[in-house]
Amino acid sequence: MRLSPRQMTRGRVPPLADFLLFGVVASLTAGPPLVVIATQLRTADGQGWSLRQGLGAMLHLLTSAEFLHALLTTLTLGCVVTAFCLPIGVGLALLVGRTDIAGSKRWDGLITLPLSTSPFTLLVAWIALASPRTGFLNMARSAVAGGAFDIWSLSGLAFVLILALSPVVYLFTADALRGIGGAAEEAARMSGASPLYVLRHITLKLCAGMIAASGLLVFLLTIEFYTMPGLIGDEAGFTTLPWLAVQNATSAPPHPAQAASCAIILLGISALVCALQQRALRLARSHALPHSADTEAQRLKLGRLRPLAQAGLGGFVLLACLLPFLALLLSSLLRQSSVHLSISLLTAGHYLSLLTTPAMRAALLHTVLLAVITGLACAGLGLLIAQIEQRAARLTRLIAIMALLPLAIPGLVIGLGLQRAASETAWQGSLAVLAIAMIARFLPFGVLAGRFGLARLHPSHAEAARLSGASALTTLRLIHAPLLARSLTAGLLLVMLNTLRELAAAPLLAGPDSQTLAMLVWHHMQIGDEQFAGSLAVVQTGMMISIVLLARALARIRLDRRFGVGERG
Amino acid sequence: MSQIILEAMQAQRGSLAIGPLDLQIESGECVVLLGPSGCGKTSTLRCIAGLDPVTAGRILLDGKPISVPGETLPPERRQMGMVFQSHTLWPHLSVFDNLAFGLRLQKLPEADIQTRVAASLDLVGLDGIAHSSVQALSGGQRQRVALARAVVLRPRVLLFDEPLSDLDAPTRAQLGSDLQRLQRRLGITTLHVTHDRHEAMAMADRIVLLRDGQIEQTGTPRQLYRTPASRFAAGFAGLANILPATIIEASETTTVKLGNGVFFTSSQGGFDIGETVDLLIRPEEIAVSLAEPQGANQYRATVETSLFLGNIADLVLALGDIRLRAQISPARDVEPGRVVTISVEPESIVLLRIF
Numbered sequence: 001m002r003l004s005p006r007q008m009t010r011g012r013v014p015p016l017a018d019f020l021l022f023g024v025v026a027s028l029t030a031g032p033p034l035v036v037i038a039t040q041l042r043t044a045d046g047q048g049w050s051l052r053q054g055l056g057a058m059l060h061l062l063t064s065a066e067f068l069h070a071l072l073t074t075l076t077l078g079c080v081v082t083a084f085c086l087p088i089g090v091g092l093a094l095l096v097g098r099t100d101i102a103g104s105k106r107w108d109g110l111i112t113l114p115l116s117t118s119p120f121t122l123l124v125a126w127i128a129l130a131s132p133r134t135g136f137l138n139m140a141r142s143a144v145a146g147g148a149f150d151i152w153s154l155s156g157l158a159f160v161l162i163l164a165l166s167p168v169v170y171l172f173t174a175d176a177l178r179g180i181g182g183a184a185e186e187a188a189r190m191s192g193a194s195p196l197y198v199l200r201h202i203t204l205k206l207c208a209g210m211i212a213a214s215g216l217l218v219f220l221l222t223i224e225f226y227t228m229p230g231l232i233g234d235e236a237g238f239t240t241l242p243w244l245a246v247q248n249a250t251s252a253p254p255h256p257a258q259a260a261s262c263a264i265i266l267l268g269i270s271a272l273v274c275a276l277q278q279r280a281l282r283l284a285r286s287h288a289l290p291h292s293a294d295t296e297a298q299r300l301k302l303g304r305l306r307p308l309a310q311a312g313l314g315g316f317v318l319l320a321c322l323l324p325f326l327a328l329l330l331s332s333l334l335r336q337s338s339v340h341l342s343i344s345l346l347t348a349g350h351y352l353s354l355l356t357t358p359a360m361r362a363a364l365l366h367t368v369l370l371a372v373i374t375g376l377a378c379a380g381l382g383l384l385i386a387q388i389e390q391r392a393a394r395l396t397r398l399i400a401i402m403a404l405l406p407l408a409i410p411g412l413v414i415g416l417g418l419q420r421a422a423s424e425t426a427w428q429g430s431l432a433v434l435a436i437a438m439i440a441r442f443l444p445f446g447v448l449a450g451r452f453g454l455a456r457l458h459p460s461h462a463e464a465a466r467l468s469g470a471s472a473l474t475t476l477r478l479i480h481a482p483l484l485a486r487s488l489t490a491g492l493l494l495v496m497l498n499t500l501r502e503l504a505a506a507p508l509l510a511g512p513d514s515q516t517l518a519m520l521v522w523h524h525m526q527i528g529d530e531q532f533a534g535s536l537a538v539v540q541t542g543m544m545i546s547i548v549l550l551a552r553a554l555a556r557i558r559l560d561r562r563f564g565v566g567e568r569g
Numbered sequence: 570m571s572q573i574i575l576e577a578m579q580a581q582r583g584s585l586a587i588g589p590l591d592l593q594i595e596s597g598e599c600v601v602l603l604g605p606s607g608c609g610k611t612s613t614l615r616c617i618a619g620l621d622p623v624t625a626g627r628i629l630l631d632g633k634p635i636s637v638p639g640e641t642l643p644p645e646r647r648q649m650g651m652v653f654q655s656h657t658l659w660p661h662l663s664v665f666d667n668l669a670f671g672l673r674l675q676k677l678p679e680a681d682i683q684t685r686v687a688a689s690l691d692l693v694g695l696d697g698i699a700h701s702s703v704q705a706l707s708g709g710q711r712q713r714v715a716l717a718r719a720v721v722l723r724p725r726v727l728l729f730d731e732p733l734s735d736l737d738a739p740t741r742a743q744l745g746s747d748l749q750r751l752q753r754r755l756g757i758t759t760l761h762v763t764h765d766r767h768e769a770m771a772m773a774d775r776i777v778l779l780r781d782g783q784i785e786q787t788g789t790p791r792q793l794y795r796t797p798a799s800r801f802a803a804g805f806a807g808l809a810n811i812l813p814a815t816i817i818e819a820s821e822t823t824t825v826k827l828g829n830g831v832f833f834t835s836s837q838g839g840f841d842i843g844e845t846v847d848l849l850i851r852p853e854e855i856a857v858s859l860a861e862p863q864g865a866n867q868y869r870a871t872v873e874t875s876l877f878l879g880n881i882a883d884l885v886l887a888l889g890d891i892r893l894r895a896q897i898s899p900a901r902d903v904e905p906g907r908v909v910t911i912s913v914e915p916e917s918i919v920l921l922r923i924f
Binding site (some may be wrong): 183184185187188189190191192193194195202205206208268286287288289298 | 618619620643644645646649651653655657659660661670671674675703704715718719722728863
């Protein structure tokens with residue numbers, strides 16, 4: 001029997017489809033940062049290219065007092081938030097994972113709750129709680145003792161970021177603790193070590209890689225946020241690097257080269273931190289232990305310290321979840337801010353106008369549409385990339401690397417790149433360009449979900465299908481997809497969750513006809529309409545929590561335990 | 570060297586209630602807890618190690634209670650060494666530091682630590698790797714290091730929790746024999762947990778067979794194999810033909826009748842006529858020949874299947890409507906369908922009372 005050329009494997013030549021996919025993925029993920037770099041290299045008149053001029057302009061900016069102040073503020077904020085998040089997150093994880101505290105599963109769910117909402121929403125809530133005169137906490141406090149905690153300050157911003165990002169450290173540490181299991185610790189006990197000695201010298205050292213990785217992620221997320229520092233910094237008189245970039249990009253007239261310079265520096269820091277994070281994760285992987293399913297780690301008996309431990313956990317949940325949500329709810333039901341609360345201030349008007357105003361209804365529709373389109377695109381594309389990656393060819397590996405690139409690219413850079421690319425075209429300010437930005441940002445979640453699912457499939461599943469006559473695509477459709485349904489659902493919902501709260505690329509790209517809920521919260525906070533912003537944030541939080549609960553109820557998926565944590569930008 | 574006593578010890582592991590167990594492990598003895606998964610052997614070991622509490626009864630080490638309900642001497646104060654199923658070496662420490670961990674806790678001088686670590690590694694045949702990373706070692710080497718870590722502290726008791734089960738067959742055989750040699754050489758009281766009967770028989774001075782949290786039988790490997798106390802013990806100790814039978818003649822020897830009317834005579838006595846028993850014949854005790862049957866315990870049987878297994882041939886024989894499994898060594902070609910004569914010595918027939 002002779003095989004026709006079509007029937008034979010095409011040897012080392014990659015299929016055309018792979019080249020096509022490479023083109024699409026590279027344009028999506030590497031395109032925006034390249035546009036940003038190109039912007040930097042444009043001549044002042046915008047007619048040509050000049051490396052010398054570009055570097056000169058960049059150097060000029062880098063040595064300016066404004067830039068250095070912004071850089072210093074950004075790095076200080078990153079370091080302070082990381083320094084606080086690490087002990088808080090690790091402490092919470094040890095309390096929940098390694099002590100005999102009652103209701104550890106319930107605490108776990110509550111501590112990770114902030115990961116399922118938007119950090120910007122947490123700031124909105126804390127503005128309602130701790131504004132100097134009208135904040136609910138400050139009102140209660142001044143009635144008792146006087147004095148006020150000012151959320152409109154760098155320390156106020158750091159406080160909110162610590163509450164929002166400590167669960168990231170918690171999550172990484174808790175995962176590491178689960179990975180260690182009990183046997184390594186028991187072996188140390190059998191060698192004569194006391195429980196506390198084991199905790200210090202075995203448990204925490206085995207978790208060191210994951211803890212370091214989580215700290216670096218917290219640092220990265222902190223320095224990339226710009227909506228929160230922008231809002232607080234404008235009042236408190238400080239600027240961070242990403243906010244400086246946004247100001248330059250959105251000023252009239254815009255200063256794209258300056259914005260690009262800031263973004264490139266941010267990209268450089270981000271790449272450096274990601275490289276360090278990879279090293280930390282490699283260390284964590286090298287410390288992985290064979291897991292014995294029936295050996296659970298022994299829990300330290302808290303004894304008389306139990307009330308203190310419960311107060312610690314309760315305090316965190318109170319500050320990061322309970323108080324903010326109640327404040328947000330109350331604030332959204334008030335007509336306006338007031339130094340005295342009374343029944344007459346209560347109104348449901350904000351919610352009514354949210355439902356009745358056409359612009360608001362359109363924003364709701366845009367939000368849902370964007371979340372669904374991004375979710376489906378990322379899950380589908382991610383699975384396809386994860387599948388072809390298994391062929392272990394150079395091009396397919398490159399496609400996978402390109403698809404994961406956005407993990408190291410701040411959302412701001414993607415936003416700036418697409419803003420420049422779409423400027424003065426029909427795409428400017430459209431929902432389509434927003435969708436492209438979201439897909440570019442969250443494609444890694446789709447790829448990771450695909451990898452996660454495929455890793456659980458035995459290669460023989462696909463081999464048996466291929467031997468039965470199925471093509472690669474048919475195998476993907478009929479064998480892998482049904483078996484992967486749970487992972488794909490997780491990927492889809494995770495991307496939807498992140499799209500709902502995205503505030504990194506969206507503020508740079510959205511136009512009057514493509515507003516989303518998150519954008520409106522940001523916009524109304526900027527113009528000082530905190531109560532209406534609060535009602536929008538409540539609806540947004542409701543949608544996000546619904547997705548998390550839906551995932552848990554329908555597919556027993558813990559979205560907060562999956563790859564995505566926090567919001568960038 | 571130390572003695573361990575379990576006095577009516579009870580423990581709870583998930584839904585499994587263990588005990589009450591009574592067991593005495595003598596100084597220098599190697600006892601193997603054998604049983605199927607979920608029978609409570611690891612839980613018993615963990616109670617002895619002090620990793621899990623007892624719910625009733627007590628555990629004594631050299632006459633002193635170390636575990637009673639509500640009070641457990643912590644594992645770090647029991648002076649016991651333990652090798653776990655998975656190697657549990659600490660990956661952030663070198664081989665040397667893994668071994669020196671407990672010695673440093675004892676605040677020994679560094680020179681003594683060096684000497685003892687080197688001696689322990691030498692003992693397990695791994696000298697020269699002290700400063701290697703544990704991640705560079707093979708599975709067998711890791712388990713040897715884990716063993717060295719357990720013995721470097723000169724424990725009073727050594728506990729082995731299925732230390733060979735994660736290893737490949739050749740490494741398992743080699744390390745199993747090394748464990749036995751080491752235990753004999755050091756003379757440390759040892760409790761070994763396994764579900765592998767070959768491993769148990771190779772290692773043990775005495776085997777304690779567990780079933781559903783209770784001791785089914787205690788005895789030397791030979792006793793367990795030759796004179797099992799129950800159908801379960803007989804089946805767990807090795808391949809067995811177990812057939813229901815009725816006593817028809819009882820004197821110094823006993824004659825039983827199988828369901829198909831075939832008679833067998835056993836040298837075992839002490840039964841009553843009419844009593845129902847299980848008749849046990851090990852496959853290797855059935856002799857197969859082409860000669861004519863002559864006398865008791867000899868019958869014509871037809872070969873149904875014949876498997877060549879290298880050193881033995883594994884046969885399934887039809888004796889009327891009863892199927893018997895026989896293993897003949899050296900392996901001969903006995904083709905299926907062939908009629909042969911089987912014979913069993915009366916001493917090789919064990920009768921098990923049915924309770």
